[in-house]
Amino acid sequence: MLTPPASVGTVAPQSLRFREPLVLASGATLADYHLMYETYGTLNAARSNAVLVCHALNASHHVAGVYADDPKNFGWWDNMVGPGKPLDTNRYFVIGVNNLGSCFGSTGPMSLDPTTGKPYGARFPVVTVEDWVEAQVRLADALGIERFAAVMGGSLGGMQAIAWATRYPARIAHCVAIATTPRLSAQNIAFNDVARTAIQSDPDFHGGDYYAWGVVPKRGLRVARMIGHITYLSGDDMAEKFGRALRGKAAGDAYAFGYGVEFEVESYLRYQGDKFSEYFDANTYLLITRALDYFDPARHHGGDLARALAPATCRFLLASFTTDWRFSPERSREIVEALVRNGRDVTYAEIDAPHGHDAFLLDDDRYHRMVAAYFDNVAKEVGA
């Protein structure tokens, strides 16, 4: 086996089809859809040790381990989920699910619309965080899980965990929401909108129906990803990683005096943009950034977050990172304060880490020890 000993090892994605129509927040209906998912560990006899892991913008159901035919492609949270890891698959039955509208196998804009026999494209409905939770509830039903030991996620994944806590309080014992926010700021929305504008104004976008033209709006996707990437890193982290280093040159070498790649940071960003544009679907980018924009549980409670979170009865672990300027610690503190006002049991950690928003995906010792300790206690409680 090529995988390190602490990995869950070789895993296989699974698919479940749902034929009961799903009415979305927009009023649109998905008559028929399927969800890709993976599981790690074993569901105990009491069915009390299941943990749902929700993904953020560009991730998927592939949370941990590798595929037999792709032994280097580790799941996106492999450092968090596995035997002996903070979310220990020796004790927990962990589920990763690809959200509706994503481009990694679950029904989305690239899927064939059964009513036309062609890809949905621009006709795929806008999906919200709450819609994802509804779809995940059906997956839980199908897997025979009445109550999760925890629903967990970072960033957009944390929003889903919070939506679970308020919409299905009886079905979740713990909500673990990392580096998240109760709503996007104007600046967050602005960055999303520039990314969408870049995609929508790419001539290869064809109003979202590029599949029919055999093209992909790669130029727009590339720019979208570059913008996103800047917001995932902290300014200090970029300074530390790249500074003003020139690509392939020493510090004092002459500039090239051109508009190609001159600085290391340009090379890195363009590479990230290129890579992303090779595998990510542009319609999915629009859909998921819009789901981010729309999430705002306090919206129909006069902006009162405590009232919005009042239905939640589970316990909470929240964590934020000091250098995360995308979803800053202030945003997590708002959630904590709202929960405390509701008399909820909340553990909150503000972790001093240099890596900006991306920190939630990285292997930081204090962060991981804190999550591990939390899940240790959960295990005692739920008998995992």
Added chain:
Amino acid sequence: MLTPPASVGTVAPQSLRFREPLVLASGATLADYHLMYETYGTLNAARSNAVLVCHALNASHHVAGVYADDPKNFGWWDNMVGPGKPLDTNRYFVIGVNNLGSCFGSTGPMSLDPTTGKPYGARFPVVTVEDWVEAQVRLADALGIERFAAVMGGSLGGMQAIAWATRYPARIAHCVAIATTPRLSAQNIAFNDVARTAIQSDPDFHGGDYYAWGVVPKRGLRVARMIGHITYLSGDDMAEKFGRALRGKAAGDAYAFGYGVEFEVESYLRYQGDKFSEYFDANTYLLITRALDYFDPARHHGGDLARALAPATCRFLLASFTTDWRFSPERSREIVEALVRNGRDVTYAEIDAPHGHDAFLLDDDRYHRMVAAYFDNVAKEVGA
């Protein structure tokens, strides 16, 4: 007269042609070029009251007043420059100059290359902050100004003021550098590079030679401007101005569930992007952002800014704004510290203002009173 009483009133741009070849930092030569400029106030007999105002990315020689045929188009720093204003044109002779490579009349990528009879386009050489200073020196010579009472600018304009101080110490009595930085950070460069990538990947860019095709890479320019705009404002300022307000709707109204303009902030950014793409030249955008990237006076002094600034003998006024995350107060403080180490006379103000980087262009009372007081003292010294 339609202009407010405190404006310099109607002004007229002027043009000067320079036939002595200008060797640029890149090694390229401009054999022949002209500069657009404007002047306000009167040069005194001693020629001691001249102030040069340097512009930033998207501004020009039109610093103050209006044109007879365009009475609403006030200069970009009209709140700073005029009779009774902080830079008082009753006392000072103020010069605004459009930099080489810009798109407001000075020789740039849109100009005809005399060797081909066609627009320079991609063949227009990369120009640096130091090159601009060299061109400005020739303008000063032509106008008979041996020594400026002050060279002043904000952002990229501040970089030019600093380059004047170090390259022509005998020709500048005061350097006024607002909201500037001794070098762009990796994050700053990254934002510039995303903007350039958006322009370069617009199919209408044609490698910089779009003039020949009769098109303009408006889509790329639009995205570039949207990105830039986000970095000019503070997050708090955007929250204050736009929050999560929906365009044309009340707070609790249903979302549109689409990818068009939904939030006010999107409407604002797209409008700013559209407007910009109507008047700004894409090649100029590349050129000026690259000049920003390249500015780094400490580069050939082992990163030691004090050594780089050692030739400067003038006095300095520096100011920064607390919410400017593009060129933060820390960057201004670096300059102040380097100057203090050199024993220079520096006045520095860190102004508590909510408007981010854009604050340098706005009419903030504390800021303007501070600049006015500084120029009062300069006037006594130089006999203005």
